[in-house]
Amino acid sequence: MLEKAKLSEEFPGYRGEALQLLKRAKAEIGDIIRIVKDGESYEGILIPRSEYGDDKHIVVKLKTGYNTGVRITPTTQIEKVGVGAKPTFVPPTLPEQKPTLPKVAIISTGGTIASRVDYRTGGVRPALSASDLYSVVPELSEVANIDAEILFSLFSEDITAKHWSEMAKTIASHIENGAAGVVVAHGTDTLGYTAAALSFALQDLPVPVIIVASQRSADRPSSDAATNLIGAVNAATYAPFAEVAVAIHETTSDKNIVIHRGTKTRKCHTSRRDTFKSVNTTSLAKTTNGKIIMLTKDYYKRDASRKLSLKPSFDEKAALIKFYPGLNPEVIDWHVDKGCKGIILEGTGLGHVGAYCFSAIRRAVEKNVLVAMTSQCIWGRLGMTVYDHGRDLLAMGVIPLEDMLTETAFVKLMWVLGQTKDMEEAKKLLTKNVANEISPRTEYEEAQGETE
Amino acid sequence: MLEKAKLSEEFPGYRGEALQLLKRAKAEIGDIIRIVKDGESYEGILIPRSEYGDDKHIVVKLKTGYNTGVRITPTTQIEKVGVGAKPTFVPPTLPEQKPTLPKVAIISTGGTIASRVDYRTGGVRPALSASDLYSVVPELSEVANIDAEILFSLFSEDITAKHWSEMAKTIASHIENGAAGVVVAHGTDTLGYTAAALSFALQDLPVPVIIVASQRSADRPSSDAATNLIGAVNAATYAPFAEVAVAIHETTSDKNIVIHRGTKTRKCHTSRRDTFKSVNTTSLAKTTNGKIIMLTKDYYKRDASRKLSLKPSFDEKAALIKFYPGLNPEVIDWHVDKGCKGIILEGTGLGHVGAYCFSAIRRAVEKNVLVAMTSQCIWGRLGMTVYDHGRDLLAMGVIPLEDMLTETAFVKLMWVLGQTKDMEEAKKLLTKNVANEISPRTEYEEAQGETE
Numbered sequence: 047m048l049e050k051a052k053l054s055e056e057f058p059g060y061r062g063e064a065l066q067l068l069k070r071a072k073a074e075i076g077d078i079i080r081i082v083k084d085g086e087s088y089e090g091i092l093i094p095r096s097e098y099g100d101d102k103h104i105v106v107k108l109k110t111g112y113n114t115g116v117r118i119t120p121t122t123q124i125e126k127v128g129v130g131a132k133p134t135f136v137p138p139t140l141p142e143q144k145p146t147l148p149k150v151a152i153i154s155t156g157g158t159i160a161s162r163v164d165y166r167t168g169g170v171r172p173a174l175s176a177s178d179l180y181s182v183v184p185e186l187s188e189v190a191n192i193d194a195e196i197l198f199s200l201f202s203e204d205i206t207a208k209h210w211s212e213m214a215k216t217i218a219s220h221i222e223n224g225a226a227g228v229v230v231a232h233g234t235d236t237l238g239y240t241a242a243a244l245s246f247a248l249q250d251l252p253v254p255v256i257i258v259a260s261q262r263s264a265d266r267p268s269s270d271a272a273t274n275l276i277g278a279v280n281a282a283t284y285a286p287f288a289e290v291a292v293a294i295h296e297t298t299s300d301k302n303i304v305i306h307r308g309t310k311t312r313k314c315h316t317s318r319r320d321t322f323k324s325v326n327t328t329s330l331a332k333t334t335n336g337k338i339i340m341l342t343k344d345y346y347k348r349d350a351s352r353k354l355s356l357k358p359s360f361d362e363k364a365a366l367i368k369f370y371p372g373l374n375p376e377v378i379d380w381h382v383d384k385g386c387k388g389i390i391l392e393g394t395g396l397g398h399v400g401a402y403c404f405s406a407i408r409r410a411v412e413k414n415v416l417v418a419m420t421s422q423c424i425w426g427r428l429g430m431t432v433y434d435h436g437r438d439l440l441a442m443g444v445i446p447l448e449d450m451l452t453e454t455a456f457v458k459l460m461w462v463l464g465q466t467k468d469m470e471e472a473k474k475l476l477t478k479n480v481a482n483e484i485s486p487r488t489e490y491e492e493a494q495g496e497t498e
Numbered sequence: 499m500l501e502k503a504k505l506s507e508e509f510p511g512y513r514g515e516a517l518q519l520l521k522r523a524k525a526e527i528g529d530i531i532r533i534v535k536d537g538e539s540y541e542g543i544l545i546p547r548s549e550y551g552d553d554k555h556i557v558v559k560l561k562t563g564y565n566t567g568v569r570i571t572p573t574t575q576i577e578k579v580g581v582g583a584k585p586t587f588v589p590p591t592l593p594e595q596k597p598t599l600p601k602v603a604i605i606s607t608g609g610t611i612a613s614r615v616d617y618r619t620g621g622v623r624p625a626l627s628a629s630d631l632y633s634v635v636p637e638l639s640e641v642a643n644i645d646a647e648i649l650f651s652l653f654s655e656d657i658t659a660k661h662w663s664e665m666a667k668t669i670a671s672h673i674e675n676g677a678a679g680v681v682v683a684h685g686t687d688t689l690g691y692t693a694a695a696l697s698f699a700l701q702d703l704p705v706p707v708i709i710v711a712s713q714r715s716a717d718r719p720s721s722d723a724a725t726n727l728i729g730a731v732n733a734a735t736y737a738p739f740a741e742v743a744v745a746i747h748e749t750t751s752d753k754n755i756v757i758h759r760g761t762k763t764r765k766c767h768t769s770r771r772d773t774f775k776s777v778n779t780t781s782l783a784k785t786t787n788g789k790i791i792m793l794t795k796d797y798y799k800r801d802a803s804r805k806l807s808l809k810p811s812f813d814e815k816a817a818l819i820k821f822y823p824g825l826n827p828e829v830i831d832w833h834v835d836k837g838c839k840g841i842i843l844e845g846t847g848l849g850h851v852g853a854y855c856f857s858a859i860r861r862a863v864e865k866n867v868l869v870a871m872t873s874q875c876i877w878g879r880l881g882m883t884v885y886d887h888g889r890d891l892l893a894m895g896v897i898p899l900e901d902m903l904t905e906t907a908f909v910k911l912m913w914v915l916g917q918t919k920d921m922e923e924a925k926k927l928l929t930k931n932v933a934n935e936i937s938p939r940t941e942y943e944e945a946q947g948e949t950e
Contacts, residue, residue: 105883115883115892201887203850206824235846239823316848316878365829368820368844370908371691372658377817380832392820394687396768398655424876426768431557431567435653440567456822 058094062101067124068092076130079106083122088114091130143191148226150190150282152179153216155209155240156200157233159260159271183272190226190283202233202240207360207460210243214358217248217255221354227254227282229275234259234313234321237292241308242457243360245290245481252352255290256282257308261319270295270319277303277333285338287345288352290481291330295319305331309454309483312424325425326449327485359464361387366456368392368422369399375406382409388416388459388472391444392452396429397421397436404438411443414469418445418459418476420452427487445476448484458483510546514553519576520544528582531558535574540566543582595643600678600735602642604631605668607661607692608652609685611712611723635724642678642735654685654692659812659912662695666810669700669707673806679706679734681727686711686765686773689744693760694906695812697742697933698913704804707742708734709760713771722747722771729755729785737790739797740804742933743782747771757783761906761935764876777877778901779937811916813839818908820844820874821851827858834861840868840911840924843896844904849873849880850887856894863895866921870897870911870928872904879939897928900936910935 057065057075073079073092081088081104090106103115104124116122154160179186179194186192197216198209217228232240241257248255258278260271278293281303290308297320306324315321324330331340365381367373369391381389389410393399397419399407410417419439421428427449430436440446447455462475508526509517525531525544533540533556542558555567556576568574606612631638631646638644649668650661669680684692693709700707710730712723730745733755742760749772758776767773776782783792817833819825821843833841841862845851849871851859862869871891873880879901882888892898899907914927 105889115889201850201853201885203821203823203846203852203887204854206852206854233847235850236823313847313875314877316873316875316880318878321875321878362824364824365826366820366822368818369655370818370905371655371688372814372816372912374817374836376836377829377832380829384826384828394655395685395765398653398687400656400658401653402656402658421768423765423768423773425766426770426773428768433653435655437557437567453822460824 060094060101060104064101064104064118067118067122068104071124071126073124073126074130077126078128078130079104080125080127081106081116081118081122082125083116083119088116089127090114143187145191147189147191148283149224150192150227150229150279151217151220151225152192152194152229152231152279153213153220154194154196154231155198155202155205155213155233157202157231157235157237157259158263159233159258159275160196160199160231179275183275185272185276186279189276189279192279193220193225195220200233202236205233205236205240207243207362210240210247210360210457211358213240214244214247214356217244218354218356218358221251221253225253226350227256227285229278229282230255230257231275232257232259234261238312238322238451238453239457241290241292241306241311242451242454242481242483243461245308245483246458246461247356247358247360248290249355249357249481250352251288251290251346252350252354253288253348254282254285255308256285256293256305257290258293261295261317261321270300273300274303276336277305280333280336281305281331281338285331286340286348287330288348289330289346292322293333294322296332301334303333304329305333307482309481310451310485312451312453325451326427327482357461357465360457360460361463362460364388364390364456364460364463366390366392366452368452369394369403371400373400373403375403378403378406378410382413382415386415387463388418390447390452390456390459391417391419392422393419394422396432397439397446398433399435399439401435401438404442407439407444408442416445416459416463416469416472416476417443418447418455420447420450420455422452424451445473447477450483454483512546512553512556516553516556516570519570519574520556523576523578525576525578526582529578530580530582531556532577532579533558533568533570533574534577535568535571540568541579542566595639597643599641599643601676602644602679602681602731602734603669603672603677604644604646604681604683604731605665605672606646606648606683607650607654607657607665607685609654609683609687609689609711610715611685611710611727612648612651612683631727635727637724637728638731641728641731644731645672645677647672652685654688657685657688657692659695659814662692662699662812662909663810665692666696666699666808669696670806670808670810673703673705677705678802679708679731679737681730681734682707682709683727684709684711686713690764690774690903690905691909693742693744693758693763694903694909694933694935695913697760697935698910699808699810699812700742701807701809701933702804703740703742703798703806704802705740705800706734706737707760708737708745708757709742710745713747713769713773722752725752726755728788729757732785732788733757733783733790737783738792738800739782740800741782741798744774745785746774748784753786755785756781757785759934761933762903762937764903764905777903778879779934809913809917812909812912813915814912816840816842816908816912816915818842818844818904820904821846821855823852825852825855827855830855830858830862834865834867838867839915840870842899842904842908842911843869843871844874845871846874848884848888849882849891849898850885851891853887853890856890859891859896860894868897868911868915868921868924868928869895870899870907872899872902872907874904876903897925899929902935906935
C-alpha cells in the first residue's frame, strides 16, 4: 500500500495563501476538491505542485485528465467533496508467457506511454516493467514473448544525442540476442528526432525497430496507450520490413495504427492522438484488426540472418537555426566561433534566407563549417536554383537537403559529423540517401498533381 | 526593343570552362540550348548566372519553367537548337477605366506575383504598374478602379520590420484617400510574417486589406497569379469584412480562392499553389466564380466611416529560438546579453524545452526579458500545466501563447515591444487577443473531436 506522506510533506509545492486555504478545507493531496472563484467552479483531484510554485495557485486534475492551475483570489472558496482514492496495490496476475511465440524487446525511455498516473498524488511514474505491461495490456501475451527493459525515465525533451547512442546500443544487443523485433517507448515531444537518430545509427537492420508513444496516459478514458502498444508489438513481431518506424494512431479513432518511417515523420499537433504525420511520402504500413498492411512496395525486408551495422556516434557540435525576418546574422558567427562544425538553416520557401545573412554564411563556409538548408514550410522540396537568393546560397557552398525534414536533417548532421572528420566526405554523406530521409523526386510530387 | 548586351557582358556570371563551352556552341543568353552529359540531355533557355557563379555550371530555364544548373564534365556537349526570342515591346492597350467602380489600391512589394519573367534573360522584373496589371489581367477593370503603386521590389525573405512599417503607412494613406479596399502583392516566403505584422499595425480597419501572392510566375502555364489577383481584388472591393487577410488558391485547382486570417496562416509547402493553410481555425472566406462566401459569422465588419488606428512601430530587439535536442542554452544568454528584450521559444509538444535550458531561461526572465512559448507542432494549443516541465517553465515566468503560430507570436512580440516600454504592460498585451491570433478554446478543438 502507498505510504501516507508525513505532515510536513503533505502539500508538496504549496505555501502561503494557497496552503492556508487547503488546510482550512481539510483537503489532502489526492482528495477531490471544488474551487469556486468569480462564479466559476473547478472540480478535480488536488495534486502536488512543482518546486517553483508560487503561493497563488492550486493545481487540480480535472475530469478530462488534464491538470489545471487555479489562481486564488481573496474571495476564492475551496470545498472538499470527496476523499482521495487510496488504492491498495495488488500485484497483477501475470498471464502465462508463451515460450513458442517470437521474443520481442520493449525498451522504455519514458514519456506518457511508459507512465501511469498515481491517483493519490497525480504524479506520473514509469510503468513499463513486464508485469506492469501485462497488467495494463494483457493482450500482449498473445502476440509475443516480451522482454521489457527500463532504459531511461525521461521526458522526451530532455533526451539528447548521448541517449540516442545508448538506445541504439541497447537495441543492437537485444537484436543480437535474437529479438524478432524491438519496441521503444518514448515521449512524443522529440520522438521525431529520436526516430531519425535511430534510423541512421542502426543500419542493415535484420528486424523492425518500432518506436511507440501515446498522447494520453493510461488512466484517461481516451488513452491511446494500449492500442498503440499492441500495434507496435504486433509490427515488431510480424511486419515484413526491417526499418526504424513509428507506430501511432492513424486518425482520432482507435481503429488503425499507422506506421511512419523514422526519418519522415514529425509531431504535428500538440494533443491529438493522430499527431504524427508522414511528410513528403506515404506511410510505411498500418495495422488494422491486428493485420499489417504495407502501404509501399519499396521497403527494406526483414531478414533475421542479416548482420546489423551499429553506428551510434553523434557529434553535438552542430546547430539548427530557424530563419526569421530580422534574424541577427551574428548568431551564425557566434555558433561558428563556438566551434560548431555544422549548421542547419531552416530557411523559407524553396530554400532562402535574407541577403543580410549572406556574409555570415559565407564566413561559416570559409571556416569549414557545413552549412545546409531545409525549409520551414515542412512540406515540399527545396528548389534553390529557381530564384537568385537560392542560387547565391548554392554558389556560397550551402548544401540543399531536398525534401528532408528539418529535424531529420539536424539529427543527420550530428550523425554525419560523428562518422567522419573529413569535411568533404561529411558533405557527401549528408546529401546521400542513407535511411529514406530523401524521397525520390518523381514519386510523391507527381501523385500530388503539382508537377507540370 | 531590348538592347543586345555588349560582347564583354554577353554571358553574365559565366567564366572558365563553362564560358568556353558556350562560346564554342555560339549560343547567346536567351537561346535555346541542349546540354548532353552522361547520356542525359537538358534542353532549355540559356540564362545568366549570379555573381557568385563557379566555372562548372550552366543554367537553363527548362520547359517546366524552373531553372536548373547543369554541372559540366569533360565529356559534356552543348548544342544551340533555337535562337532566343527577342520580343518587341508593344505597350498594352489599356482597358477603359470605369470611374463609377469602387477605387482599390494595389501595393506591390515584390515576389512572384509582382514579376514577369523576361524570356530573353530568364531574369525577373517587377510588373505591377497599372498598365502591366491590365495587360496581364484585363478582367480587373470590370471589378474595380485600380490605383497601382510599386512600394518595393523585394524577395520576401529580405523583408524586415521596417518594411512592415512602411507598408502599414502606405496602406493607411490609401484608405484615408477613400480606397474601398487594399491589395498587397507579396512573395510567399515570409508572407505569413507580414500578414501578422499588418494585422497588428492596422487596427480598427474600415475596409479589407488583402495580401496576395502566387507560387508560379505569370509566364508559366500553371500560373496562379491571375486567379489569385482577381480573387484578392474582388475581396478587397466587395467583401463584408474589414480585416487583414491572405488570398491564395484553396486547392491545386483554379476554382476557388481561399481567404485566410492574417494572424492564422503560414506557408506549408515549398511549391504547391495551395501552400497557405489556416492553422487552428477555419478560413475567413472564399471566393468562387466571383462570389464571396464567408466561412465564419464571427468577423470584423466593413464600415467605411470607421477611423483606422495605425500602430506601425516594431522593435527588432527580439529573437525567435527553435528548441532542439542539445540546444546550447548559452545562445539564450547571448541574445539577452546582446540587449534582446523578448524571446519566443518554439518548444516541443504542449510547450516544453529540455531542463538543461532552464537556468538560462530563468536568467533571461530575471533580466527583464519577455520569454514566451509556442509549439513547433504548429497545430494545437499549448498545455503547460499538464507536465512538470511545463509547470516549471510557467513558474519561472515563461508566457504561454495558447494556439498562436510561432511566426505570428514572434511578429507580435516585436510589435508589442514597439508599443510600450513597460514590461508588465507588454506582457499583458502579448497574451491579449488583438487580431484573432488566439482562437477561442472551445470552438475549433471541439470540432476536431479531440476533447473528452
